[in-house]
Amino acid sequence: MIDFIARRLVAIIPVLAVVAVFVFLMLRLTPGDPAAVIAGDNATSEQIDLIRAKLGLDLPIWQQFFIWISDILRGNFGESFFFKKTVTELIAQRLEPTLALSICTLIVAVTTAVPLGVIAAYRHGSLLDRVVMGFSVMGFSLPTFVIGYCLIYIFAIDLGWLPVQGYTRIGADFGGFIEHMILPSITLGIIYVALIARITRASVLEVLNEDYIRTARAKGLSNRVVLMRHALRNAAVPILTVIGIGIALLIGGAVVTETVYGLPGLGRLTVEAVLSRDFPTIQAVILMFSVVYVVINLLIDISYTLFDPRIRY
Amino acid sequence: MIPTIKRRTFGVLTAGAFVAATGAARADDKKVLRFVQNGNMSILDPIWTTAYVTRTHGYFIYDTLFSMDEHNAIKPQMVDKYEVSPDRTEWTFVLRDGLEWHDGKPVTAEDCIPSIKRWGARDSMGLKLMEFVKDFKVVNDKTFTMILKEPYGLVLESLGKPSSNVPFMMPKRIAETDPFKQIDSQIGSGPFIYVNAESKPGEKHVYVKNTKYKPRNEPPSGLSGGKVVKMERVEIIEMPDPQQQVNAIIAGEIDLIEQPPHDLLPIMKADKGMQLVDWNPLGQQFVYRFNHVQPPFNNPKIRRAALLAVRQEDYLKATVGEPQFYKVSSAAFISGTPNAFEAPNGFLVKPDYEKAKALLKEAGYDGTPVVLMQSTTLPVLTNTAPVTKAALEQVGFKVDMQTMDWQTLVSRRTKKDPPNQGGWNIFHTFTVAADILNPISNTYMVAQGDKSWFGWPTDPDMEKLRNAYAKETDAAKAKELALAVQNRAIETAQYGWIGQWYGPGAARKNVTGWLKAPVPVMWNVEKA
Numbered sequence: 001m002i003d004f005i006a007r008r009l010v011a012i013i014p015v016l017a018v019v020a021v022f023v024f025l026m027l028r029l030t031p032g033d034p035a036a037v038i039a040g041d042n043a044t045s046e047q048i049d050l051i052r053a054k055l056g057l058d059l060p061i062w063q064q065f066f067i068w069i070s071d072i073l074r075g076n077f078g079e080s081f082f083f084k085k086t087v088t089e090l091i092a093q094r095l096e097p098t099l100a101l102s103i104c105t106l107i108v109a110v111t112t113a114v115p116l117g118v119i120a121a122y123r124h125g126s127l128l129d130r131v132v133m134g135f136s137v138m139g140f141s142l143p144t145f146v147i148g149y150c151l152i153y154i155f156a157i158d159l160g161w162l163p164v165q166g167y168t169r170i171g172a173d174f175g176g177f178i179e180h181m182i183l184p185s186i187t188l189g190i191i192y193v194a195l196i197a198r199i200t201r202a203s204v205l206e207v208l209n210e211d212y213i214r215t216a217r218a219k220g221l222s223n224r225v226v227l228m229r230h231a232l233r234n235a236a237v238p239i240l241t242v243i244g245i246g247i248a249l250l251i252g253g254a255v256v257t258e259t260v261y262g263l264p265g266l267g268r269l270t271v272e273a274v275l276s277r278d279f280p281t282i283q284a285v286i287l288m289f290s291v292v293y294v295v296i297n298l299l300i301d302i303s304y305t306l307f308d309p310r311i312r313y
Numbered sequence: 314m315i316p317t318i319k320r321r322t323f324g325v326l327t328a329g330a331f332v333a334a335t336g337a338a339r340a341d342d343k344k345v346l347r348f349v350q351n352g353n354m355s356i357l358d359p360i361w362t363t364a365y366v367t368r369t370h371g372y373f374i375y376d377t378l379f380s381m382d383e384h385n386a387i388k389p390q391m392v393d394k395y396e397v398s399p400d401r402t403e404w405t406f407v408l409r410d411g412l413e414w415h416d417g418k419p420v421t422a423e424d425c426i427p428s429i430k431r432w433g434a435r436d437s438m439g440l441k442l443m444e445f446v447k448d449f450k451v452v453n454d455k456t457f458t459m460i461l462k463e464p465y466g467l468v469l470e471s472l473g474k475p476s477s478n479v480p481f482m483m484p485k486r487i488a489e490t491d492p493f494k495q496i497d498s499q500i501g502s503g504p505f506i507y508v509n510a511e512s513k514p515g516e517k518h519v520y521v522k523n524t525k526y527k528p529r530n531e532p533p534s535g536l537s538g539g540k541v542v543k544m545e546r547v548e549i550i551e552m553p554d555p556q557q558q559v560n561a562i563i564a565g566e567i568d569l570i571e572q573p574p575h576d577l578l579p580i581m582k583a584d585k586g587m588q589l590v591d592w593n594p595l596g597q598q599f600v601y602r603f604n605h606v607q608p609p610f611n612n613p614k615i616r617r618a619a620l621l622a623v624r625q626e627d628y629l630k631a632t633v634g635e636p637q638f639y640k641v642s643s644a645a646f647i648s649g650t651p652n653a654f655e656a657p658n659g660f661l662v663k664p665d666y667e668k669a670k671a672l673l674k675e676a677g678y679d680g681t682p683v684v685l686m687q688s689t690t691l692p693v694l695t696n697t698a699p700v701t702k703a704a705l706e707q708v709g710f711k712v713d714m715q716t717m718d719w720q721t722l723v724s725r726r727t728k729k730d731p732p733n734q735g736g737w738n739i740f741h742t743f744t745v746a747a748d749i750l751n752p753i754s755n756t757y758m759v760a761q762g763d764k765s766w767f768g769w770p771t772d773p774d775m776e777k778l779r780n781a782y783a784k785e786t787d788a789a790k791a792k793e794l795a796l797a798v799q800n801r802a803i804e805t806a807q808y809g810w811i812g813q814w815y816g817p818g819a820a821r822k823n824v825t826g827w828l829k830a831p832v833p834v835m836w837n838v839e840k841a
Contacts, residue, residue: 031717033724038356040363041742042437042477042756044766045727050493082355083514084495093513152560164560165552167516262552262561264516272353272515272553275690275720 001305001312008298012291019290023283024068028061032277034081055081068283078280080273087284090269097167098265100177101257102250104185109192110243116193117200117239118227124205132197139194144253148187148260155183165262180263188257192246199242203235210234236307244300248293343840344545346824347567349558350833353551355514357507358495360435363477365745365832369571372536372834373520373547374415375481375501378406378425379473383535383829385595385650385750387473390529390537391420391482391502393455401464401786408455411527414484415500422457427488429459429472429480434492436478438754441783442471466785467753474754475536475747475831504528504540504836505547518549520835533837535830543826543839555692559819562587568824568840571833572816574692575633581819589817590827595647595746596640597816599628599697600757601809604738605770606729609683614676616806619739621669622704623661625812631696633814640813645799646755647746648813651788652795660803661811669708682713684732686725686740690718697741697811726767740767746813747831752782752798757808768808775801 035052036043043051052058056067071078077087085093120132156164162183168176207213208231216226255267266285273281304311350369356362359371380390389395393409412420426449433439433446445465450458459468472480482488483501490496499507505520512518528539550567552558555574561567563584573581581587601623603610610616629639643661646652659665683705687698702712713732717725722740730736749755758779759765760772778801782794802808820827823841828834 031721031724033727036724036727037720038362040477041723041744042363042748042766044437044764045729045769046764047435047493048727054491054493080355084357084497085514090514094515149556156564157560160564164564164566165557166550166561166566259554260557262550262554262557264513264551268553269515272355275718276355277720277724278355 001302005298005302008294008301012294015294016287016290019287020069020072020283021065023286024065025061027277027279027282028064033057034277034279037276038081068280072287077284080281081278082276083278083281087280090281091266091284091288094264094266094269096169096265097258097263098254098267100170100181101184101188101254101263101265102247104181105188105192105250105253106243106247108185108189109196109246112189113193113196114200114232114239117197118204118232120197120201121204121208121231122223122227124208129201132201136194136198139190142190144187144191144256145260147190148183148257151183151187152260167263167265180261184257184261184263187260188250188253191253192250195246196239196242200235200239203238204231207231207235233307237304237311240300240303240307244297247296251289251293346544346547346569346835346838346840347550348547348569348571348833348835349550349552349561349567350571353515353553354518354549356495357499359481360432360478360492361495365477368477368479369832369834370507370518370549371479371481371501372503372832373505374499374503374507375479375483376412376503376540377473377479377481377536379469380536381473381475381747381831382537383594385535385747387469388531388534388537390473391425402461404459404461404468405452406457406459409527409529410455412502413525414502415506415523416484417525418484419454420482420502421454421485422451423454424485424488425482426451426457427485428482431483431488431490431492432478432480436474436480437756437759438467438471438474439478439480441753442468445783463784464786465783466791467751467783470751470754476745477748502526504542515551517551520547520549521545528836533828535828536832536834540834540836542836544835547835562819562821565821568821569827569833569838570819573819575635575638575816576692578635578817578819586822588820588822588824590820591815592818592827592829592833593745593815593831594829595650595831596813597743598647598746598749598813599632599694599811600742600744601697601701601811602726602740602742602757602766602768603770603806603808604729604732604736604768605807606768607731607736607738609676609678609681610738612676613805614672615678618669618672618676618678618708619705619710620661620806620809621665621672622708623701623809623811624664624704625661627700627704628697629812629814631700632693638815638817640815642813643810645758645802645810646750646752646795650746650750652751652792654796654799656799656803661809664704664707666708673709678709680711682711683738684736685712685714686722686737687714687716688719688722688740689716690720693814693816694719694741694743701739701741729769741811743814745831752779752795757810758798758802760805760807770805770807772801772805772807775805775807 035048039048039051079086080090116132120129123129152164155162163180168180170177216230258265258267270285350366352366354366356367359367376391378392379387382388391408393407396405433443445461447462448460487496487498504523504526506523508519508521522542522545528541531538533539558570559577562570603616605611625641633639641662642648643656644653685698688694698714702714705712726740728736732738752758756766760770760775762769762771778798785791785794826837826839828837
């Protein structure tokens with residue numbers, strides 16, 4: 001197992017190298033000049049050239065790349081062109097809302113989708129099954145921002161139960177934190193509920209036809225025990241896989257959800273950085289997302305061993 | 314049974330906590346003003362960038378030597394009194410008593426000189442002023458003299474310039490920062506103090522009342538007069554999505570929006586808790602900019618043919634919509650201000666397609682497609698390019714309209730290459746009217762080739778007129794020169810001014826005191 005983890009961790013290095021080269025080149029090849037954005041609308045070409053030189057953007061691309069890479073190897077991700085802060089500081093400042101949104105969304109998704117999927121499988125072909133599958137199709141089909149605006153209209157503007165936007169830090173006011181997390185988590189969670197519920201239903205349905213389930217029933221075990229201890233546990237591997245993939249999708253979903261609800265997280269930081277061509281911030285955020293993605297996949301692979309003793313690394 | 318009780322208890326406790334929290338928040342609410350600007354503010358140096366959001370931040374924490382009142386007159390602000398020598402080459406300024414930086418140190422003449430110099434290295438009016446400045450001399454802690462090489466007619470207009478870049482006064486050690494590097498301290502002497510520890514770019518910027526600030530005795534008027542702060546705290550909330558802004562203000566989560574898009578105004582008009590505030594009566598002006606260094610618009614006849622196809626109202630209807638929020642005017646220096654002159658023959662107001670076609674033929678336009686850049690990320694600009702495309706095609710141009718985000722356009726407009734190699738022919742922008750009230754502050758009138766704004770027009774005659782305007786100290790003669798500048802711009806079709814428009818702010822009904830000025834300022838504002 002340790003060998004496996006070590007190998008996987010070493011494998012992160014080439015992945016990050018490829019991502020770094022790709023992101024760096026993509027940013028330099030896409031149109032957009034941070035110096036022009038910084039200088040503002042009334043600046044002249046001469047002033048923009050001076051700002052470009054101050055930012056080092058007048059150097060050849062290969063030179064810019066080596067400066068950036070050597071800085072990263074020394075643990076320095078650079079300074080944002082705009083914020084007058086290091087990129088590390090910026091990311092640290094924006095991490096909490098994104099982390100909170102991701103965790104709350106996963107809690108909403110898993111606690112809703114897994115029971116729904118199990119029940120739909122157990123009541124296969126019933127009205128309940130059709131309702132769950134219908135909801136699942138709807139969840140896939142509706143764009144996140146549409147769900148977001150509908151929920152805002154109903155629960156924040158019309159009923160006035162929850163805030164329209166914003167974020168309260170967990171340490172500042174827990175009640176406010178929960179209030180601000182409910183709508184975004186549901187908004188972002190719906191697509192994951194749809195995804196996880198479908199996979200759970202399919203996996204559990206397959207397992208329910210296995211001989212050992214029939215044996216368990218023949219032993220006189222209750223439906224709850226059969227479903228939870230025997231069926232769900234054996235159906236867990238594909239469900240975990242889809243949750244893992246879901247976390248990757250969560251990163252993309254967070255960008256939209258954070259914008260709709262005004263959450264000052266990494267998703268919005270990415271959008272702002274892309275729109276303003278803040279190269280150091282975009283590069284660092286994408287590298288960080290890559291690490292998160294690889295590490296989560298590693299954790300999911302490790303977790304398989306907990307549910308299926310046949311899997312050994 | 315037990316779980317039921319636990320659930321109920323939890324419910325009651327949670328509800329109680331929410332009610333208590335909400336009650337406390339409401340009590341604080343009257344002391345806190347939450348304001349949303351037209352965009353996120355990532356840069357905090359109002360000299361390093363011309364971004365309007367940063368300029369507004371500047372007015373919170375810095376003060377100016379002079380400022381513009383609501384009648385567009387320049388009035389002393391940090392200055393108590395000033396004198397001009399009989400030959401008009403020595404200007405002596407005396408600072409008023411009680412001016413103090415946020416760190417408790419007094420504001421001195423030693424601070425003002427590097428502040429003017431740093432601004433003068435970046436701003437168009439500042440650059441012009443510095444061409445005339447021979448030297449600065451500190452007379453005493455509160456007095457300094459600006460010595461000019463020759464008389465300059467716009468000294469006060471420059472030092473009281475209302476919009477980007479504003480000559481804000483900063484402490485000497487900060488003002489001595491390279492003008493092309495961002496400052497790293499937010500210490501000013503203005504009516505608000507920036508709370509760095511609580512401000513989180515991308516989330517909010519926090520300002521508290523500067524209790525040591527000594528406002529002038531005059532009542533507030535525009536950006537001048539007594540800056541009396543009536544709120545304990547102002548938070549600029551970063552909320553880029555206009556729909557979200559409207560939802561938030563209707564729900565009472567924010568108090569003011571600088572300028573919501575026109576298509577969302579009916580929603581707010583219909584809400585009883587809301588009011589629309591015309592805080593910027595001068596408004597904005599749309600700009601039609603040619604690239605003078607690339608064919609076909611290096612030919613003045615072809616530029617003129619293009620402008621003869623313009624009907625301002627088409628642009629204004631397509632972008633703003635309701636006539637109450639726009640004004641058709643062929644005055645380059647903003648209708649209703651001292652340098653405003655309506656141009657003859659319906660220029661830019663009533664198109665003359667036949668004349669345009671004839672001119673185009675005469676100029677020998679070869680049918681090469683004109684590259685028109687369309688920005689789609691600033692809603693108010695999105696529809697300007699399609700109107701231009703239709704107008705140009707009407708008179709015989711071939712148009713290649715290329716769609717992009719604003720930041721790409723901002724980058725691409727710096728390129729002087731041919732349009733088929735990454736360059737461009739036409740783009741549109743808009744400007745705050747207060748920025749273009751005279752031939753010097755109006756960047757679009759500059760015709761010094763590479764030193765001009767994007768499009769790089771070269772016209773020595775225009776520059777002679779602008780210089781004459783700058784030197785003229787007689788108001789009536791200066792006005793005549795402003796007219797001559799406008800006429801010259803029409804003659805050479807230097808650029809097009811394609812309509813004035815107004816964007817009201819939105820406020821909750823319990824918010825009062827929002828001053829009429831070219832910049833949304835938060836002193837004098839209070840909340841019932």
